[in-house]
Amino acid sequence: MANLQAASSSEASRPPAFKTPSMKAPECFDGTQPFKVRSFIQSCQLIFHNDLANFSQDRKKVLYATSFLIGRAAKWIEPYLSNLTNQDSNYLLNSWSLFESQLFTLFGDPNEVRKAEAELDSLRMKEGGHVSLYIADFRILVARIGD
Template sequence: MAGSPEASEAENKAHSNKPLVSQAETNFLKMMEKMTQLMGQLTQAVSPRDNSKSPAFNIPSMKAPNSFNGTQAHRLRGFIQSFQLIFHNYPANSFSDRKKVLYSTSFLTGRAGEWIEPYLSNISN
């Protein structure tokens, strides 16, 4: 079969297909290179922005709330509202709920401080 006309015809086809295969490989490599460039551009477009820059204006500081000792229940509403004002004064992502609770409980004294103490012990465990 090596010397047969069929074999030489197969060899001729193989040689004539090499430029087509070579061109297809070249086109494929070009497409892959372009896809790599596009993926890089896409990655840059969706990557998180640097939000560490300070805001365009300074948020005014606020007076720290008065402490709450738990003996005068009618002062509880004002105590809670003072924290609401503080947390609303800052951007929404400034404080996690956990930080809000920890900050607020740091102003509890007396009976209220004693009441919260076991809960704070559980937070650290």
């Protein structure tokens, strides 16, 4: 009886095990559609923040994201992958911020903010449309301008 009570009290004092929920992997990114850069980066960041234990280092983040590059984007990263032993903190494979900025520079839309400003200027609520859709469109454009 004493053993049963001891086992019961030790189980009660142990916090329940938490399993990190699995998340959808990012879609492969080929570099041909500039508007997809942001969603690719955000998908990767969601995975990183959901699994901090496995993505505590920039290098792990970059290598993970690199595994989803195809086409033009894969051709761009190939020369860096041939030098995996480089441990310099300023090397692209070792710096998430450098990797992210290079993706935006090389494959993103250089006129994204101007386009969003123009869309915001011409944004009108459609007759018979829902105000919630108008507000959502407005907030999306403001967020793109604010980056």
